[in-house]
Amino acid sequence: MSDFFSESKSNVIEYTVSEISGALKRAVEDQFGHVRVRGEISGYRGPHSSGHAYFTLKDDRARLEAVVWKGTMSRLKFRPEEGMEVIATGKLTTYPGSSKYQIVIDNLEPAGAGALMALLEERKRRLAAEGLFDSERKRPLPFMPRVLGVITSPTGAVIRDIIHRITDRFPLHVVVWPVRVQGETSGAEVAAAVQGFNALPPGGPVARPDILIVARGGGSLEDLWGFNDEALARAVAASEIPVISAVGHETDWTLVDYAADVRAPTPTGAAEFAVPVKADLEARLATLSARLKGCMSRHFDRKRQTLRAASRALPAPDQLLALPRRHFDELTSRLTRALSVSTERKRARFAAVRLTPATLDRRLAETRRITDRDLARAFAALRAMVRERRVQLDRTAQRIGPAPLLRRQAQSRDTLAALQRRLDHAIALRLERQRGRITQADRLLSTLSHQSILERGFALVTDAEGKLVKRAAEVVPNAALSLRFADGAVGVVAGEGGARPKQQAKPASKPKDPGAQGSLF
Template sequence: MSDFFSESKSNVIEYTVSEISGALKRAVEDQFGHVRVRGEISGYRGPHSSGHAYFSLKDDRARIEAVVWKGTMSRLKFRPEEGMEVIATGKLTTYPGSSKYQIVIDNLEPAGAGALMALLEERKRRLAAEGVFDSERKRPLPYMPLVLGVITSPTGAVIRDIIHRITDRFPLHVVVWPVRVQGETSGAEVTAAVQGFNALPPDGPVARPDILIVARGGGSLEDLWGFNDEALARAVAASDIPVISAVGHETDWTLVDLAADVRAPTPTGAAEIAVPVKADLEANLASLSARLKGCMSRHFERKRQVLRAASRALPSPDQLLALPRRHFDEVTSRLTRALTVSTERKRARLSAIRLSPATLDRRIADVRRTTDRDLARAFAALRAMMREQRVRLDRTAQRIGPQPLMRQHKQAGERLAALERRLDQSTVLRLERLRGRVTQADRLLSTLSHQSILERGFALVEDAEGKLVKRAAEVAPHAALSLRFADGTVGVTAGEGAPPPKPQPKSASKPKDPGAQGSLF
């Protein structure tokens, strides 16, 4: 065993896995610190939640992992797209965690004009499928706008040509939104300008345009690439203000031209489309004014002739008012008699009405029963409404956030407090009324109760079963009886008494012989 261990010893240097990975990382980064790689983007799913983008570059025989950090992603002129052939500039490095090498991209550009055209056709197809270019969506231009918005570079010849043409044809208020029309940020700036014009309030300090012109001079496909931005095409399609596109020469076309409501061949042509010719309008207006004056003169003359012809056939005012006057006199006389008859009938009906306390008591009792029933229904409805409001409040609290919920709880609490105060007040009033009625009933009960009779010296006779004994004939000899007085009960035993007395006539007020009633002891 010792010979085995002695033979396995060697002079080869031992490395840890981290040392090997670090050495490979330094070697790859030193050898390939700056490279340009051409390939097709594969596996691109958009930026990660952290802002970084991870995908692969491949050709027909190999594949390499790629990463674009968040800071670089915001500076890219072209966004990565699945299947796009690009030229990536960056450096190679390794990822020790999975023993892979990758390229960290610093710049990304399409692989030639053919790639740009293919990308442009792909964007055009995708936007067309979304309906961005549909003709049904395009809005008509106003015939005579008051404010014109121009989105272009403030230093180029385009804005001077537009203002010069507008001044010659139809002077109006022009608002210029300065943007870059070439470069990496041109698409984003033009998009922000379109959205900014649409966000202006109609009565704000800056006049809201009636028409927008997106203008730029001619150039190559790369120069006009900012106007092929998807976000810009969607912003132009979603604009509430009609948009005229005047980008490049007549043979050039961009996605903005397809998304705009009207495409002009040149910026000067856009100005001609946006406004009419003032001189032509003035001449047309003068011609229409002259025609209107002549037409009104002839119309008034014809109406005047018709009025004179009609006035000859009209009767005099006395003839027109004769029948209405007579009808008025007849109605006046009938009205006087009708008032007298109606007064007599009302007086007779009033005299026939007889009021009595019993009638009033019945009416009061009916009203009291109706009031009690309505009050009970009102209490029940109020409690049901409060329960329903609480349920609705709980449901609403589940759908909305804490701040609106607190406000709604506060408002509901105030309403609930008001309802509780009203309920307490009505309850107190109702209890006071019921307490008065109970007090009156208690007094009446005390007056009519047998207890008050016992207090005056009378007693109740009950047999062994607790039944009330009303007559002496019902008592058997030696029967056990109980006498209930006002302050207690006494048990007694019945003796053999005299036979019951004969019934006395009703006219007799008292028996003459008290002893004839018999003895109970």
């Protein structure tokens, strides 16, 4: 047993696993401190939740693990994509936890222009499939914008060219959003500028542009790569403000050119698309104004000629008014005659129905006659009803015995008494009403009677035949006349100088009291 242990001893140095891993790590890092590796990205799933990215670089015979730390990931010019052939620059190191070696990438770029073009074509195809480049969604440019927004570098020649061309064509308010137009952050800055202009409220402290121009000078594919950013293309497509793309020269195409509403070959061309030529507008306005004045002048001339022709066909004002004037005169004369005739008719009708004492007497006599007739009818009806009830009572008394008869007689007696009371009340009420009407008629007769006029000092003159003498021209000299006063009548004889007393007539009888009422029965 002791011989076995003595034979197993050796002078080879023993290492721990950590020592071996550390030695390998130092050897690899010293040997491959800075390398450029070309390969195809495989297994890329985007940044980890920590911000780091892990994937594999491979070729047709080997694989190499790769990692991009969070700080480096934010500085890359483009984002890694699955299947892209790239050139990675960094250093090799090992990961002792899994005995693997990997490359820590400091910079990542496509493997030549062909790779960039392939990436650009793939993005273009994907965005076109989403409809971002469709012509139906592109907005027309306003004809005369008031504010122009320019997204470009504030120090380059592009902004000077745009402002110079705007000043020459149509001066307006220009708002510049300064951005980097080349480098790793250019795409994000331009996208933020587009979104910022769209976020400006109308009427705010900073004027909201009516048109946006995204501009940059010419350059290589790598220099213009920031304008192929997918986020920038989506921001331009989603912009509510129309966007003019002026990136590079006429032969340079980027994703922004496809997403924009209008693509200009140069920044200067973008300025020409944005605004019209003021001098041309003024000349066109002057031409249109002259044409409008000429048109209005010719229109007025034609209307004036038409009016003159129509006026010649119309008759003179006197001819137009002759018939109406004559008709008016005839109606005026007819109206005068009609008023006179109507007045005479009204006067005759009034004289025919004039209220006189004789008329009142006739009406009073008619009222008395009607009242007497109604009372006679009422008494006759009452007597007939009493007779009928007495007959009915006798018939009833024959059909029933003494006791019910007495009761019926008592009831009939009460009914007759009630009817008698109602009759007396009705007669008294009717007499009272007729008495009031007669009293009113008597008062009216007394008021309208000539006796009240005589009481005021007037006299009634009659001739020998008793006819009323109304005018002095009707009196014949030496004619016998009668002067009736309120208290009596005096006979006189008419002479040349006046009337002479004839004889003393008997005093007139004293008029009855208007309030006195004789018996109607």
